[in-house]
Amino acid sequence: MPDRHIYGFISRLLESIDIAFCLFDAEDRAVMWNDAFLRFFPEHAGHVHYGEPYRENLRRFYEARLSNEERCYIERYIDEGVARHRAQSRPFVFTHRGRRLQVASMPTPGGERARVWQQLQVTAHAPKADGWDAFPIDLLDHIADGAMVLDQADRIIATNAEFRLLYDVPEGRSVIGSTLADVVRAAWEKAGEQDRWSDGFVQDNLNFAGAPFEVELPGGRWRRVIARRSASGIGYFTHSDLTELKRQQAALKRALDELSAIAATDGLTGLANWRRFDAAIKAEWERSARLGTPVALLVIDLDHFKSVNDRFGHAAGDECLRRLAAATTQAVKRSAGLAARTGGEEFAILLPDAGNAESLAVAEEIAQIVRMEAWTEVHPELHALTVSMGICAVRDTTAVSIQDAMGRADAALYRAKNQGRNRIEVDGA
Template identity: 35%
Template sequence: MSVDLQPAPLRAAAAALDLLRPLVEALDGLGIACCLFDTADATLLWNRSFLQFFPEHAGAIQVGEPYAHNLRRFYEKRLDDLEKPAIERYIAEGIARHQAQQQPFVFSHGGRQLRVASLPLPGVGRIRLWRDESAGGPASMARCFTDVADLDGTALFDHVADGFMVTDPDHCIAWVNEPFVHLYGLVDRAAARGLRFEAVYRLAWSGAAPQEHPLFEQGLVVLEENLRFAGAPFEVPLPQARWSRVVAQHGPDGRGYFAHVDITVLKRQQQQLLAAERRARESETLLRQKSALLEATLERMEQGIMMVNAQRVVEVCNRRAMQLLDLPEDLMASRPSFQSVLDYQMAQGEFDHTPADVLDFIREGGILGVSQRYERPRPDGRVIEIFSVPIEGGGVVRTYTDISDRRRSEARIRHLARHDGLTALVNRDAFLESLTEAVHVARLGAAPFAVHYIDIDNFKPINDRFGHAVGDQVLVMVADRMRQTAKDGEVVARLGGDEFAVLQYRVGNEQSARSLADRLLAALAPPMEVEGHRLTVGASIGIALYPEAGDDADLLMRHADSAMYVAKVQGAASVQLYARGAPVLRSSASPSG
């Protein structure tokens, strides 16, 4: 590996910027506009809300742009012809106010009353935040500044309704938000830290009445059965007839991420629906004349509800269910059979991509005699969670919940955990997983493969001379050129800093591997135009062939790294193939690209 010769303050600034990036994006969810500047008042980051509040910057603002240019567009939008001659004075006053501002103030712009505040960020520069006064008051802005000043995005999770819990690889709680504390009746966050969730669950029940103990024992059984399976939602009872639904996700580093949703209202509604259905079976007339309370509950529920009686007739279907399933109102008002509903969906292409065994089940009626929870992808891309509860004596109650946003969020979390945030290439951990799998498949008889370890030449001088903003754009262009050069299916990764790797499959011989390396060098050779600068980089590439250079992932990476260092010593834009028995030349004092 190359030694990181970047000065400690620059490394600290880059680390702070990486931490602030997701926080700046998260502020969009609070309706807060944000723009981040470096110590020279050059633009670093901004979010969508910033462009909504200040549309004059859309398509014009750039990374590295001086704050004065930003102000010029702002005032050109605001000033009339009489005031425009004074624009230079306004810009100078705006820069001075930006650099010295300590307290928020309110101004009008674009039909909004905007509260703006400016805050220095040590090691980074300065951040400005704007909030529409109609969307929240000064207290919200002050709290947001506290979150940003601490460089701790987790504080934003205190503003959501659901509880959140993070566990370490040993399954002990590392962090919870305030809604989690309230949901489980804890004194504060510290009361949960270091405990396993089962211990927190026991604490929540410690003061429960004796008659509630059977529910507590039931909850312990649910925990034991479900905590081992990440991603499978489960529900646990809480004292005083409350319920919590838990959804778990584990990251590749062993950390666990748990959402805890208070579903007490939903549980009560389900119990009301079941009781109403039991009463309805006793009287057909009562079923036709549903109580106003039940109908109001159905129409106001966030979930879709469908009730099918013992004769497989749809007795109840609320508006939300019709919306989620694209069912016509006239069809559902006719009290159709459940099979008629399935036939309609079949004709609309609802099940075109459904597996054959599931399709056979649907054709046979689509109802089981046991409780069932599953997810159904819709043709329009939404994901609907369906929960079926059989009714004593026949029939079923079904709830339909749109979980598309949650699935997209989970997919985004998984993507962020496996990809480099700057270049969107896979990261080191994901690359090593692919390499380990390639070794396993090759041992079973698959074609050999090659590992290319790539260090960018001449990158550090560019970074030192033009700054990290330009350096980051160079890395993005380097990544794009590598991605375009590699064949479909080959894995391109950023290992860190200016080091990259390519996993090349189906390598018949040494020349095949060298051919890809030569194409990579050729792709990187043309100059890059970045913010008016004409910049040139190259690469030193080390190649390790399987199985000649090793038969496990770690060994192949070390040998490819060693070969890359030999290539760098030989001169820029060089390729070196690792030869068995060759000395390992990598050292702690190796030069950086």
């Protein structure tokens, strides 16, 4: 794999022919750039630094080019720019600070990504918009997709009939001289939903000719736009209907989400299973370490459950587990906790931002609900059931591992069972 010395040589070589270069690592952080990069993008001079996330690089880029009205959409632009950065496979052209730049990007063998920018020279005798009729406009109507041609000022010179259908342009209304933003805005106004429309997003994507982008229309409809510009600045755009693909993608995502939820849910009780609980603990441990907040773990065991199964049958035992699950769900609702069935008659609860007092209150509520449960509804001879619980409340997750905390909670549970059951034992960490 080429090392950074080779990329440094490439960077200087490109500098000698006025081509900007920037190298990003596998985490999208800037690790190398040349002087041409700072000339083309002077907003980065004195600010870009080794290890800077590409998102922050984009933030300065957009702050330098967005109007005050467009600033409210900057996070959306940044997200779109990051997506372009990660997925780009073909060069595209855009204008920045009066320069027409062509940018190419490729992943390196080592999993990094190199980007280069070259300034394009504008033809001295660029055609005017009103002289564009040298192109046979009738050819546009032979294109199956929507077609649009823009002049150097991004005003529409020509479209075909399919374009008008895709963007709800009324019969007899001319769009010549309008912008694509005008056309899309009119579609939203026609639907009475103009508040959902933002001009800047479409216009900013037009500036990156060559990078496909998507335009949303009322009614959940989507259009995909692919653009090319000539050296003179004339833009040639195709538009296709992406609505059905978007719907299929949404349906697939819902199906995958449902499968994921099923895979992370205990089939008997509807609580989280161990897989989901384990992932939640890891995420909460990281959050707690970052914010310095406490976290508590509760482990719960249904006392004498084996005798319930042996005496009343497994159907009755399953119903007992469902009722205990309902009790844990009711108790954690107010604490934003996560309850899980971790195996057999064993349950666990994760309580973010909770110490001894908060976790003990949840445990006592569970015990109270279990005591008040109408167990004779499960079986006439089942008059009472109890639970034993162990608690480990962790004040500093940087000092206590997940395994250690779970071990302490289990140890507290065993103390409760060994001391007669129907008890709560707390081990603060």
